[in-house]
Amino acid sequence: MSQYDPVVPVPASATPRLVGQRRLRRSSSDDPQRVTLHLRHSRTLPSHEKLLERALSSGAHTDHEEFEEHYGLKDAVLERAAAFAEHHGLKLVDVHRAACTVRLEGATAEIERAFGVELEEYHDLLGEHRGHAGDVHLPSDLADCLDGVTGLDSREDLVHAFARSTETLTWPAPKKAPLYDPPEVAELYDFPEGLDGSGQTIGIFEFKGGFNQDDLDAHFGRLGIPLPDISSVLVRQGKNRPYKPDNAFRETNLDIQTVGAIAPGAKYVIYLADEEASFIDLLNAAVFDRDEKPSILSISFGGAEKLASPSYWRTVDRSFERAAALGITICVSSGDGGSGTQYYDQVGSRGAHVNSPASSPHVLACGGTSLYAKKGEITHEGVWNDLGQSRAATGGGISVVFPRPDWQKGFGLPKNRTRGVTFKGRGVPDVAGNADPMTGYRITVAGQPQRIGGTSAVAPLWAGLIARMNQGLGRNLGFVNPLLYSLGGKGFVQVSEGNNGAYAAGRGWNACTGLGRPNGKKLFKAIRKALGKS
Numbered sequence: 433m434s435q436y437d438p439v440v441p442v443p444a445s446a447t448p449r450l451v452g453q454r455r456l457r458r459s460s461s462d463d464p465q466r467v468t469l470h471l472r473h474s475r476t477l478p479s480h481e482k483l484l485e486r487a488l489s490s491g492a493h494t495d496h497e498e499f500e501e502h503y504g505l506k507d508a509v510l511e512r513a514a515a516f517a518e519h520h521g522l523k524l525v526d527v528h529r530a531a532c533t534v535r536l537e538g539a540t541a542e543i544e545r546a547f548g549v550e551l552e553e554y555h556d557l558l559g560e561h562r563g564h565a566g567d568v569h570l571p572s573d574l575a576d577c578l579d580g581v582t583g584l585d586s587r588e589d590l591v592h593a594f595a596r597s598t599e600t601l602t603w604p605a606p607k608k609a610p611l612y613d614p615p616e617v618a619e620l621y622d623f624p625e626g627l628d629g630s631g632q633t634i635g636i637f638e639f640k641g642g643f644n645q646d647d648l649d650a651h652f653g654r655l656g657i658p659l660p661d662i663s664s665v666l667v668r669q670g671k672n673r674p675y676k677p678d679n680a681f682r683e684t685n686l687d688i689q690t691v692g693a694i695a696p697g698a699k700y701v702i703y704l705a706d707e708e709a710s711f712i713d714l715l716n717a718a719v720f721d722r723d724e725k726p727s728i729l730s731i732s733f734g735g736a737e738k739l740a741s742p743s744y745w746r747t748v749d750r751s752f753e754r755a756a757a758l759g760i761t762i763c764v765s766s767g768d769g770g771s772g773t774q775y776y777d778q779v780g781s782r783g784a785h786v787n788s789p790a791s792s793p794h795v796l797a798c799g800g801t802s803l804y805a806k807k808g809e810i811t812h813e814g815v816w817n818d819l820g821q822s823r824a825a826t827g828g829g830i831s832v833v834f835p836r837p838d839w840q841k842g843f844g845l846p847k848n849r850t851r852g853v854t855f856k857g858r859g860v861p862d863v864a865g866n867a868d869p870m871t872g873y874r875i876t877v878a879g880q881p882q883r884i885g886g887t888s889a890v891a892p893l894w895a896g897l898i899a900r901m902n903q904g905l906g907r908n909l910g911f912v913n914p915l916l917y918s919l920g921g922k923g924f925v926q927v928s929e930g931n932n933g934a935y936a937a938g939r940g941w942n943a944c945t946g947l948g949r950p951n952g953k954k955l956f957k958a959i960r961k962a963l964g965k966s
Contacts, residue, residue, distance in 0.1 A: 439548055439569040442578065444742040447563030447585045450556045459551040459562055461541035466525070467583035468712070469513055469574075470747045471532040473503040477757050481838070483911045493759025493910050496722045500530040503757070509577050510534065516574050520546035531716040531751070532579075549584060558739075561587040568743075580747030582712060587739060610804055610871045611883055613655060614693040617866050617873070617893065620805050623952035629695025629899035632908075635718045635726035636691070636702050636892070637733060641684035642673030643702070651689045651876040652696070660692045662700045665724070667717045668709035672702075677878040686884050687730055687892045689875050694896030697903070701726055711789075712751060719755045727908045729755070730895040731795075732765045732888035734827075736772065736785040742833045745788050749834065752794035756911035762795040763894045765887035766861040767827025770819050771849065771933035771943070784849040784934045786829040790860050793837045796912060797860045798890035799945045800826035800867025801927050815930025815937045815944040816868040816885075825932045826867060826887055828943040831857035839917040843941040849934040862913060864927060864945035865890040894950075901956050905965065915962060916947060923955025924948035 478494075494502070510527065513534045517524045521542050526535035536543075540551055548569025551562055563585045570578065612620075643662075652659045664672055673681065684702070692700060701724045705714045711733070718729055737745060755762055767787030790797040800816040817825040830848040836856050845859045866873075869885030876882075902908050909915065927945040928937050935943035 438572060440572045440575050441567040441569050442575060442581060442743060443567070445568040445581065446566050446741060447554075447587065448738055448741060450738070453554055453556040456553040456555055456560065459540045459553055461539065463540045464537060465540055465543045465551070465583065466535060466537050467543060467547065467581060469534045469536065469581060470579040470750065471505060471509055471513065471534065472577050472579055473532055474506045474509070475503055477503060477753055481914075483756055483914065493908060494757050496530065496720065496725070496758065499754070499758060503754075504529040505532045512574055512577070516546070516571065522546060528716060528720070530720045531754070533716065543584070547581065547584060551584065558587060561585070563587060579750050580743045582710060582744060582747060585740070585744070606870070611874050612803070612866070612871070613874050614690045614893070615655065615657075617803070618694045618896065618952070619808070620803065620810055621865070621950050621952050622954070623694065623897055624900055624904060624956045627900040627903050628697030629896065630697035630903055632695065632698040632728060632899040632902055633724055633726045634691060634695070634698050634700050634895055634899060635721070635724070635729045636687045636700065637714055637718070637729065637731045638684045638687070638702055638704050639680060639714075639733060640673065640706055641680035641704070642676060643684050643688055644674035646879060647685055647876045648688065650879065652693065654876075655693055657693055657696050660696045660698060660700055662688065662692070662702065664702045664704055665717065665721065667703055667705040667714050669706040670704040670709060671706065672704055675878070682875075682877050682882070682884060683732060683888055685877050686873065686875050686888055687732060690873060690889055691730060691892035691896040691899075694893065695899040698899045712748060715748070715751045719751060719758065719760065727760060727902060728895050728898050729760060729762045730892045731762065731789065732891050734765065734767050734787045734790055736769075737788045737791060737831065737833050738785055745791070745833045748789055749792040749794060752789070752792045756794045759908045759910035761898050761909055761912050763891040763898070764790045764792070764795045764797055765827075765891045766790045766797045766799045768824045768886045768888075769827055770817065770825035771829050771935050783851040784829050786831050786860050787827040788833070790827065791831040791834055791858055793834050793858050793913070794911060796894060797862045797946065798887055798894050799828050799861030799864040800887045800890055801864050801945060801949055802868035803866035803871045813925075813927055813949065815927060815932060817930055817932055818868070818870070819933055824886070826861070826864070826944055828860050828932050828935055828945075830855075830859055830943065834858040837913075839914040840941070843917070845941065846935060846943055859941065859943055859946075861946040862916065863894060863924070863947055864949045865893045897950060897952055900952070901959060904956060905960065905963065909959070915959065919958045919962065921947065922958035923951055925951055
């Protein structure tokens with residue numbers, strides 16, 4: 433028996449089978465494939481309790497150099513991975529010590545033998561993709577230091593929950609429907625004044641999108657706000673597509689123009705990726721960016737948890753966990769499919785499906801409301817739900833992958849409404865803000881003002897609020913979830929009217945709007961007090 437026997441399965445790593453999925457053919461044995469091993473850290477990352485304790489005390493976070501030294505990939509583990517690759521005739525093409533990843537390349541036949549799978553081409557509601565029916569298998573000595581494997585299943589890359597404009601809806605906005613500039617929403621939510629995010633760096637994730645200077649000049653010029661410092665980082669084959677007015681283009685402009693108008697003093701780094709980059713590629717590029725060192729990330733992409741294996745989502749969460757250790761706050765949209773109705777187009781089954789990566793316990797999941805105001809005062813705010821006409825509503829529900837974190841216990845989370853599931857999982861979202869396109873944001877796209885909404889707007893809205901609070905505190909809040917849940921509702925206005933399909937709003941935390949929408953000044957005051965700064 434060689435050192436590569438016995439092999440053991442990587443738990444829950446098989447490609448999920450969707451309704452209507454059919455096998456097309458075996459993948460060509462000569463096709464080149466790239467697969468990434470996500471290896472475990474040499475030490476255990478700080479727990480939620482340790483991160484909260486750190487936030488409540490010194491506010492200091494692990495820096496990049498310290499992180500790699502204490503938690504990075506060690507030589508012994510790298511040598512084990514390299515020996516595995518050599519044994520199976522695979523080429524080691526990339527090593528990321530801080531992220532603990534090793535990328536391997538080889539022909540399909542070699543990859544299949546190495547990972548104990550048969551790669552096949554499938555067709556389902558998302559189109560054609562590569563996958564495998566059974567779990568990945570690896571030698572036990574390598575599996576013992578492994579978090580997950582990506583690259584074998586091409587469907588793992590996220591389905592993008594792009595911004596919704598009135599062009600994507602089934603009816604035009606009523607003439608008297610409210611339309612807000614981003615700073616107006618910040619004022620209605622009473623964001624702390626005299627702060628503009630100076631000293632913060634906000635990273636924004638974009639797939640196949642782009643922005644152009646003319647739109648930014650028009651937007652910020654109309655608002656009378658100085659143009660923020662904006663730069664781009666291209667990930668793998670990513671590039672800026674500045675004149676392609678599709679949903680990806682709208683999404684990029686919504687993100688930049690929303691948060692940029694709320695925290696114009698911050699520096700912005702747009703991480704642009706294309707088909708050649710996976711979501712984890714993009715995530716690791718931002719989290720471990722030693723040049724820009726973002727303190728906040730805004731992510732407006734996602735898809736139903738069922739689209740990828742639990743092993744994949746847990747591997748994604750490990751990257752979020754590393755970001756938490758580095759003191760980065762990550763704001764993620766909770767999705768626009770309600771409790772799961774829209775995901776029928778993705779997974780072919782009705783019922784509840786929570787959105788991921790919003791379901792990761794290491795991100796701030798951002799849900800959506802419908803906001804009505806008059807003369808600078810909010811007159812009504814309820815859960816955003818247009819399922820009857822546009823099949824769109826705020827995402828929310830209970831995860832079937834991630835267990836309930838300690839900081840959500842005691843909040844009376846509802847039962848999991850996913851069919852046949854009793855798992856007491858992590859609740860989504862954590863917080864909320866205006867998302868309804870019918871009460872949307874005025875954004876400049878391809879030279880024209882457009883009404884745009886979706887929970888894609890709420891992630892950058894919260895990113896702007898976090899940037900202001902970080903500036904005012906003189907420290908980065910980092911992984912903020914345990915702190916927000918510890919405040920006992922202070923700084924939040926509960927949204928208790930409406931539903932998102934399977935889940936209803938109500939008092940306390942709910943699976944539509946989480947803890948509620950912010951009252952920025954009260955929230956800032958409560959956080960200052962919790963940090964001993966009152």
